[in-house]
Amino acid sequence: MSTPLLRIRGLRVRLGTAQILHDVDLDIAQGSRHALVGHNGAGKSTLLHAIAGTVRPRAGSIMLAGRDITNLAPHRRARLGIGRTWQHPALCGSLTALQNVTLAMPGHDPSRAHRALMASGLGAHIDTAADQMSYGLRRRLELVVALAAQPRLLLLDEPSAGLSPAEINSLIMQLTSLPPDTSVVLVDHDLDVVSAIAHQVTVLHHGRILATGAAEEVRRAPLPHQARPRTVTPVFAPPPAQDRPVVLDVDRLTTGYHGAPVLAGTSLHVTAGEIVAIAGGNGTGKSTLLNAIAGLQPVQAPTTIRVGGREVHGLDAAGRARLGIALVPQDRRLFAQLSVAENLVVPRPGGSGPLGDPAALFPALAGRLRQRAGTLSGGEQQMLSIARALTTTPRVLLLDEPFEGLAQSVAEQLWLAITELARGGMAIVITGHRTDQMAELGARVLVLTGRGLSGPAPARGEQRRSSGPYQRPYR
Amino acid sequence: MTSSSRARFLGIPAPALTAAGVAASMSLPWLADAYTVSLASYGLVAALVAVSAHLLTTTVAMPTLGQAAYFGVGAYTAAVLGQGVSSGLVQLIAAATAGAGAAAVIGSALVRTRGMVFLVLTIAVGEVARVAAEQAVPLTGGGNGLAAVPVSLPGGAELVHDGHVYLYILTCTLAITGGLHVLLRSRTGITWRAIADHEARMQANGFSVHTRLWTAYVTAGALAGAAGALLIAARRFVSPTDVAFSTSALALLAAIIGARSVTATVFAALLIVGVRDVAGAALPGTSPLLLGLVFVAAALARGGRGRRLAARVLRRPDYPPRSHPEGRQL
Numbered sequence: 001m002s003t004p005l006l007r008i009r010g011l012r013v014r015l016g017t018a019q020i021l022h023d024v025d026l027d028i029a030q031g032s033r034h035a036l037v038g039h040n041g042a043g044k045s046t047l048l049h050a051i052a053g054t055v056r057p058r059a060g061s062i063m064l065a066g067r068d069i070t071n072l073a074p075h076r077r078a079r080l081g082i083g084r085t086w087q088h089p090a091l092c093g094s095l096t097a098l099q100n101v102t103l104a105m106p107g108h109d110p111s112r113a114h115r116a117l118m119a120s121g122l123g124a125h126i127d128t129a130a131d132q133m134s135y136g137l138r139r140r141l142e143l144v145v146a147l148a149a150q151p152r153l154l155l156l157d158e159p160s161a162g163l164s165p166a167e168i169n170s171l172i173m174q175l176t177s178l179p180p181d182t183s184v185v186l187v188d189h190d191l192d193v194v195s196a197i198a199h200q201v202t203v204l205h206h207g208r209i210l211a212t213g214a215a216e217e218v219r220r221a222p223l224p225h226q227a228r229p230r231t232v233t234p235v236f237a238p239p240p241a242q243d244r245p246v247v248l249d250v251d252r253l254t255t256g257y258h259g260a261p262v263l264a265g266t267s268l269h270v271t272a273g274e275i276v277a278i279a280g281g282n283g284t285g286k287s288t289l290l291n292a293i294a295g296l297q298p299v300q301a302p303t304t305i306r307v308g309g310r311e312v313h314g315l316d317a318a319g320r321a322r323l324g325i326a327l328v329p330q331d332r333r334l335f336a337q338l339s340v341a342e343n344l345v346v347p348r349p350g351g352s353g354p355l356g357d358p359a360a361l362f363p364a365l366a367g368r369l370r371q372r373a374g375t376l377s378g379g380e381q382q383m384l385s386i387a388r389a390l391t392t393t394p395r396v397l398l399l400d401e402p403f404e405g406l407a408q409s410v411a412e413q414l415w416l417a418i419t420e421l422a423r424g425g426m427a428i429v430i431t432g433h434r435t436d437q438m439a440e441l442g443a444r445v446l447v448l449t450g451r452g453l454s455g456p457a458p459a460r461g462e463q464r465r466s467s468g469p470y471q472r473p474y475r
Numbered sequence: 476m477t478s479s480s481r482a483r484f485l486g487i488p489a490p491a492l493t494a495a496g497v498a499a500s501m502s503l504p505w506l507a508d509a510y511t512v513s514l515a516s517y518g519l520v521a522a523l524v525a526v527s528a529h530l531l532t533t534t535v536a537m538p539t540l541g542q543a544a545y546f547g548v549g550a551y552t553a554a555v556l557g558q559g560v561s562s563g564l565v566q567l568i569a570a571a572t573a574g575a576g577a578a579a580v581i582g583s584a585l586v587r588t589r590g591m592v593f594l595v596l597t598i599a600v601g602e603v604a605r606v607a608a609e610q611a612v613p614l615t616g617g618g619n620g621l622a623a624v625p626v627s628l629p630g631g632a633e634l635v636h637d638g639h640v641y642l643y644i645l646t647c648t649l650a651i652t653g654g655l656h657v658l659l660r661s662r663t664g665i666t667w668r669a670i671a672d673h674e675a676r677m678q679a680n681g682f683s684v685h686t687r688l689w690t691a692y693v694t695a696g697a698l699a700g701a702a703g704a705l706l707i708a709a710r711r712f713v714s715p716t717d718v719a720f721s722t723s724a725l726a727l728l729a730a731i732i733g734a735r736s737v738t739a740t741v742f743a744a745l746l747i748v749g750v751r752d753v754a755g756a757a758l759p760g761t762s763p764l765l766l767g768l769v770f771v772a773a774a775l776a777r778g779g780r781g782r783r784l785a786a787r788v789l790r791r792p793d794y795p796p797r798s799h800p801e802g803r804q805l
Contacts, residue, residue, distance in 0.1 A: 052679065053678075054675060054678075073678070073683070074675070074678040074679060075677075075678045075679075075680075075681050075682055075683050075684065078678065078679050078680060078681040079681045083679070084679050086675075086676075090673055090675060090676040090679070091672075091673060091676060092668070092669035092672035092673050092676060092677070093672050093673070094668055094671075094672050095665065095668065095669055095672065099665055099669070100669075103665070103666065103669055103677070103680055103682075104680045108662060145676070145680070146679075149680065149681065
């Protein structure tokens with residue numbers, strides 16, 4: 001048997017007080033397409049970090065093509081052929097797309113970078129600064145950056161998160177057409193993506209490997225209950241429309257960046273106890289809409305935004321939060337240096353939220369109250385961001401891609417919580433790419449396009465098949 | 476297209492404004508008295524120290540309060556060298572090299588730190604340099620300072636007249652800041668900005684971040700060292716007072732006011748020196764108060780409404796709007 005490209009033995013990683021990985025052994029063959037699956041907090045991203053060198057293990061060894069790289073700096077590992085993406089797009093924000101790719105290209109050849117951007121469908125954004133791009137575009141750009149160096153081992157941390165169905169299909173095509181000798185280690189909660197790309201699967205649970213092998217074998221393997229999510233599809237039945245007062249009334253919302261309009265005259269009315277799901281491609285302004293309602297994005301005339309009949313014009317984000325608007329942003333914006341418990345008391349000291357203890361909503365957080373937010377896994381950070389928003393007992397809850405990065409069971413739990421909040425009279429607006437399933441579960445779906453919001457159904461072919469607003473379980 | 480190429484001030488394109496500013500600066504010796512010309516010479520020296528702070532504070536996002544150390548190394552090098560070699564150009568190169576050398580040694584440790592730790596360590600470096608200047612009496616003259624002879628041009632002509640000294644310093648400052656301007660737009664400069672944006676991404680791209688930051692730190696040391704040589708040309712004297720914390724603080728203030736522009740940093744340094752020395756002289760005892768007000772105004776302008784007002788006045792099209800979710804603030 002030939003030497004694997006990557007060989008990990010006895011890897012232990014500790015972050016702060018938490019032991020994240022326990023004696024992990026893993027082989028990745030040359031040309032293998034390998035998926036890491038498991039719950040939020042299972043240690044998937046930490047394992048990628050350890051391979052890339054951004055997290056130092058306490059014990060164990062990592063060998064790349066027979067060379068010990070355990071103590072090698074990240075840039076030296078990159079030079080040996082390890083490329084990577086992050087859970088949130090890691091780009092140099094003030095640089096253009098072309099500059100970002102050029103810096104990653106061997107020889108820093110701008111003409112090759114130009115060709116790579118054109119080939120990946122980002123030709124229209126070559127001279128756009130990365131921090132002026134939508135989330136989905138940034139994620140696509142990050143993949144171009146990671147591939148620019150032609151890595152022999154590509155580490156992808158949730159590459160499909162935040163992408164539209166069409167973009168996910170494009171991503172799958174891009175990854176399946178990589179050179180056959182390029183190895184890929186993939187972490188993703190979208191099991192369609194995992195199934196389409198990965199030949200090998202490793203299941204991680206609380207930092208230990210439960211099973212590893214060919215994808216079909218692992219699917220059939222008996223796993224502990226906790227590592228195998230439940231398959232419940234909760235359906236939300238909103239109360240009759242005539243009984244519900246309008247809580248959020250957005251009329252002719254107009255905004256943009258640097259004079260370029262993003263939303264022009266968009267209107268949205270959400271009643272108490274209603275869940276509105278907003279679909280739309282990347283760059284159509286979904287996040288901008290939520291930010292504008294929350295007071296984080298300047299708006300122009302003739303915009304009017306009312307909450308419970310009261311005009312919010314002139315109120316900043318803090319004033320709108322006091323009025324009952326809570327936003328869970330896509331990039332979480334947690335207080336990374338504060339503990340989980342401290343993050344939960346900052347918005348409203350002593351507040352418990354409409355569902356009682358916010359941490360109780362997500363049991364994974366309950367055991368981590370003293371842990372610094374910055375050391376939580378991506379999914380746990382997402383849970384904390386949502387729990388924090390709920391401490392203010394909002395009347396309007398704005399959730400920007402809330403299911404992104406969540407394991408199926410946690411996403412399911414979140415959906416239950418959202419429906420519970422709606423039954424309590426809260427008006428909820430969710431952005432996402434999987435809104436057709438949310439429609440089946442009782443949400444009113446609107447599609448955001450350049451002409452504003454329209455409904456109810458998204459354009460045919462825009463959505464992919466899935467069993468919930470979140471992902472199918474891995475089983 | 477970069478922001479700087481489209482930047483305007485009161486509707487005037489930045490390059491035209493810069494050209495007009497250079498022309499006006501060149502004509503200063505014929506328009507102003509000797510005191511003003513002498514003050515302008517020192518203002519340009521301070522501007523070069525500020526530009527070195529700008530490189531670290533703005534370009535690589537590592538705010539520093541220690542550039543006076545390399546300024547002092549350059550000044551004492553030029554003064555000591557001037558006892559045997561009067562050539563201004565030789566002194567300038569030697570001072571820049573000495574500043575770079577000192578920064579190379581100290582920077583190898585400092586660039587492994589970030590944020591507050593880096594800032595505090597740079598303060599320590601500045602204070603150590605000041606104490607060293609006071610204690611190394613045989614070399615530096617201690618608290619009495621070190622006098623120097625007038626510098627000379629390559630042809631051998633000594634620069635004695637205030638106007639000539641000013642034009643020499645202005646030429647050197649323009650050449651050095653122009654060179655830095657080019658450097659910041661080169662791949663090296665883009666790499667520095669990229670590291671400031673996302674260090675981990677640049678590591679994942681195969682860049683040794685420590686080496687790149689060390690290069691920036693050494694370059695900033697060379698700039699401050701060169702400013703030290705120009706101080707000797709301007710005043711023919713250096714003392715530990717020139718290496719004091721206040722020099723580093725004013726450089727940082729100018730870098731903060733100047734934001735992303737080298738040119739704006741130069742003007743900010745000139746403004747600060749003007750406020751301190753002209754307005755302070757007109758209203759005795761108020762110099763610290765006036766500088767404090769400049770500090771407060773700069774902080775307000777960087778953080779809120781003033782910043783947006785400045786953005787509108789400067790008409791920077793790509794300046795982040797008030798609450799752009801991705802807006803980056805230094």
